[in-house]
Amino acid sequence: MRNLKLIIRREYLARVRNKTFIIMTFLSPLILVGMFMLVGYLSMLNTSEQQIIALYDETGIFSSDFKDGRQVQYLDFSNLSFEKALVKVREQEYYGLIYIPQKENGGVGQIQFFGVEPPGLGTVQAVEKTISDRLTKRELMQRGIDISAMEAAEVNVDVEIQNFSGQRTSKMSNYIKMIFGGIAGYLLMMFIIIYGNMVMRSVIEEKTNRIIEIIVSSVKPIHLMLGKVLGTSLAGLTQFSIWVILGAVLLWITSFTLGIDILSTQKEQMEIMGQMAQSDLSLFLTDVYNLPLLSLFIFFVIYFLGGYFLYSSIYAAIGAAVDSETDTQQFMFPVILPLMLGIYVGFFAVIENPHGSISTVFSMIPLTSPIVMLMRIPFGVPWYELAISLSLLLITNLGVVWLASKIYRVGILMYGKKASYKELFKWLKY
Amino acid sequence: MDNLLVAENIYKSFGNYTALNNVSINVPRASVFGLLGPNGAGKTTLLRIINQITMPDRGAIYLDNKPLHPDDIQHIGYLPEERGLYKSMKVGEQALYLAQLKGLSKADAKMRLEYWFEKLEISGWWNKKIQELSKGMAQKVQFVITVLHQPKLLIFDEPFSGFDPVNARLIKREILQLKEEGATILFSTHRMESVEELCDYMALIHKSNKLLDGRVSDIKKEYKSNTFEVGMEAKNEPALLAELQEKFIVGNATFKSIHTDLKLRIQLQENESANHLLEFLLNRAQINHFVEVIPSVNDIFIQTVTRDA
Numbered sequence: 077m078r079n080l081k082l083i084i085r086r087e088y089l090a091r092v093r094n095k096t097f098i099i100m101t102f103l104s105p106l107i108l109v110g111m112f113m114l115v116g117y118l119s120m121l122n123t124s125e126q127q128i129i130a131l132y133d134e135t136g137i138f139s140s141d142f143k144d145g146r147q148v149q150y151l152d153f154s155n156l157s158f159e160k161a162l163v164k165v166r167e168q169e170y171y172g173l174i175y176i177p178q179k180e181n182g183g184v185g186q187i188q189f190f191g192v193e194p195p196g197l198g199t200v201q202a203v204e205k206t207i208s209d210r211l212t213k214r215e216l217m218q219r220g221i222d223i224s225a226m227e228a229a230e231v232n233v234d235v236e237i238q239n240f241s242g243q244r245t246s247k248m249s250n251y252i253k254m255i256f257g258g259i260a261g262y263l264l265m266m267f268i269i270i271y272g273n274m275v276m277r278s279v280i281e282e283k284t285n286r287i288i289e290i291i292v293s294s295v296k297p298i299h300l301m302l303g304k305v306l307g308t309s310l311a312g313l314t315q316f317s318i319w320v321i322l323g324a325v326l327l328w329i330t331s332f333t334l335g336i337d338i339l340s341t342q343k344e345q346m347e348i349m350g351q352m353a354q355s356d357l358s359l360f361l362t363d364v365y366n367l368p369l370l371s372l373f374i375f376f377v378i379y380f381l382g383g384y385f386l387y388s389s390i391y392a393a394i395g396a397a398v399d400s401e402t403d404t405q406q407f408m409f410p411v412i413l414p415l416m417l418g419i420y421v422g423f424f425a426v427i428e429n430p431h432g433s434i435s436t437v438f439s440m441i442p443l444t445s446p447i448v449m450l451m452r453i454p455f456g457v458p459w460y461e462l463a464i465s466l467s468l469l470l471i472t473n474l475g476v477v478w479l480a481s482k483i484y485r486v487g488i489l490m491y492g493k494k495a496s497y498k499e500l501f502k503w504l505k506y
Numbered sequence: 507m508d509n510l511l512v513a514e515n516i517y518k519s520f521g522n523y524t525a526l527n528n529v530s531i532n533v534p535r536a537s538v539f540g541l542l543g544p545n546g547a548g549k550t551t552l553l554r555i556i557n558q559i560t561m562p563d564r565g566a567i568y569l570d571n572k573p574l575h576p577d578d579i580q581h582i583g584y585l586p587e588e589r590g591l592y593k594s595m596k597v598g599e600q601a602l603y604l605a606q607l608k609g610l611s612k613a614d615a616k617m618r619l620e621y622w623f624e625k626l627e628i629s630g631w632w633n634k635k636i637q638e639l640s641k642g643m644a645q646k647v648q649f650v651i652t653v654l655h656q657p658k659l660l661i662f663d664e665p666f667s668g669f670d671p672v673n674a675r676l677i678k679r680e681i682l683q684l685k686e687e688g689a690t691i692l693f694s695t696h697r698m699e700s701v702e703e704l705c706d707y708m709a710l711i712h713k714s715n716k717l718l719d720g721r722v723s724d725i726k727k728e729y730k731s732n733t734f735e736v737g738m739e740a741k742n743e744p745a746l747l748a749e750l751q752e753k754f755i756v757g758n759a760t761f762k763s764i765h766t767d768l769k770l771r772i773q774l775q776e777n778e779s780a781n782h783l784l785e786f787l788l789n790r791a792q793i794n795h796f797v798e799v800i801p802s803v804n805d806i807f808i809q810t811v812t813r814d815a
Contacts, residue, residue: 079607082603082606082607083607086603090592090594090595281592281593282592285590285591285592285593286586286588286589286590287589287590287591287592289554289559289584289586289588289589290584290585290586290589290590290591290604290648290651291604291607292559293557293558293559293579293582293584293586294579294604294607294608295607296576489554489559489560491588502521505521
């Protein structure tokens with residue numbers, strides 16, 4: 077036990093003192109913030125660009141319907157000849173030309189769009205909607221239906237969502253759950269991959285440094301492996317905590333510099349809540365507060381540890397089996413695969429139906445359960461499912477750690493042997 | 507005899523490959539024991555089993571007449587053949603860590619490290635990283651780490667391979683001094699001349715089997731072939747040579763001598779002694795050189811290995 081503690085301490089310090097660790101810990105939040113700002117800036121650039129679209133309307137009934145917006149400006153070229161209009165659009169490098177032909181019987185012919193490149197989906201939809209609205213209205217009028225009466229008779233429906241215990245939620249609530257679950261699951265995957273790789277590299281380092289035999293003459297290989305896995309996990313939790321603290325500080329600084337007083341906003345919110353007790357905003361806030369945030373956090377830590385132990389002991393075994401990092405490629409794919417599967421199942425099946433059979437099954441399978449279950453937790457998971465999932469994870473952990481330690485024990489003293497799956501299987505029997 | 511370490515009928519296989527086939531060795535207390543054998547004979551496997559790094563399939567190890575226990579690592583110092591240190595860790599920190607893994611308290615480890623660092627004149631390295639040191643410097647640190655916890659049994663796997671000559675001499679000197687202080691040293695090597703210099707006992711392992719073992723002087727006695735190298739001056743050399751060839755098995759010998767004399771290698775019958783030859787030669791020649799040919803460990807090694815092949 078004393079040795080295990082010593083090893084955990086050394087591994088932890090070795091990770092935390094590493095320059096890359098320090099740089100990444102403090103830089104990656106900044107990079108993340110910078111990336112968001114860049115994306116925001118770029119999309120602003122994109123939307124501030126105004127498109128000029130020419131209209132060539134032979135029927136003369138639509139020109140008033142195409143209204144200039146922030147992103148589009150319509151020019152009516154109907155008084156030119158069609159050929160001239162086309163040439164002008166080209167010369168002026170306008171976005172395109174909408175051609176609305178008139179049929180001989182007075183009806184509207186096939187509408188066409190001319191442009192250098194195919195128009196964006198949004199533009200096409202807007203054009204189609206404008207024309208079809210006008211045509212529908214005309215059609216209705218021709219059939220003698222009073223449009224103003226129809227408009228007056230329109231009813232707006234807003235379904236109120238309520239669960240069986242009578243709690244009201246906004247329609248946003250599923251999105252919020254999705255976002256929280258998705259972020260947690262994705263973060264978990266990243267942590268497993270990053271820290272699993274760290275464990276693997278550290279095993280390879282000990283092997284190539286040839287210090288391994290000096291150490292295993294003092295401690296049991298399984299202690300070294302466990303110490304390494306545990307020490308590295310502590311480094312991971314340290315990084316996570318620093319990020320949380322850093323995030324809080326950054327948030328405080330930004331709100332301070334932007335002049336947003338947290339207290340006053342809270343007061344305003346209270347007022348808003350008071351005024352419109354059941355407004356969407358207050359529902360939104362209650363939704364966030366109604367999220368099982370605490371249990372999400374607790375289960376994040378539990379599933380992180382469970383999933384991380386599972387994968388990092390596999391990573392440790394891989395590190396022991398090879399001589400250098402370049403040899404790890406053939407083993408990496410089968411390790412990444414279940415993690416990717418977990419993420420895909422999470423993003424497709426869980427969001428579609430959080431309690432469907434696919435989601436439930438994958439939140440039980442230990443290799444994917446940490447990710448999938450985390451994504452399901454915001455939607456509410458019965459305790460017995462959690463219990464089954466966690467016990468399966470625990471049992472698998474014990475088995476995998478045991479198997480990995482067998483490969484590890486043999487592998488760390490093996491040099492120059494190209495490890496194959498067959499070879500690894502043999503090592504299990506030594 | 508008082509043995510510190512006894513290995514009894516050790517058998518170990520890796521898959522289909524037998525690494526050790528019923529090998530037994532007895533290492534007497536306060537002696538230097540050499541484990542000899544060509545590369546791949548199974549020496550390192552045996553040392554790893556003694557260090558409890560690998561477990562034997564069959565057989566038992568006794569340390570101090572008790573079956574080997576996991577806690578016994580405190581009494582063993584091991585310098586493996588493949589040795590290295592953490593490159594980015596400071597020398598002092600690293601030595602402290604490894605010493606603590608051997609069961610020393612931090613304060614104790616620090617005190618002893620300071621003593622050894624001073625002794626080997628490496629005190630200035632405490633805060634250096636291993637990657638800043640040369641290979642020879644790192645070897646000194648490794649040696650200190652091996653002996654720091656004052657183990658009863660010191661195990662060196664090929665201690666002289668990879669050491670530069672200066673450090674190799676230093677290691678030899680320290681090994682002998684540690685033996686004086688009561689430690690027992692077991693080392694493996696395929697370099698026979700180091701056995702001659704250092705070892706009291708030896709065992710020869712070849713292709714997973716132990717071929718011979720015992721006190722080095724006993725083994726040499728056993729392997730000597732009653733042969734003598736003689737250098738002499740005679741009035742009638744051809745006649746003497748003819749006479750000798752009749753009585754003994756005679757060959758040419760080469761050794762350095764200030765005389766320009768007849769140099770011969772003469773093998774006696776088993777029941778004859780050196781005196782027989784001396785008596786015979788006394789009246790016939792002036793003897794300048796008379797030495798019994800003692801087989802070197804290298805000769806014994808080659809002889810045994812080829813005999814069993």
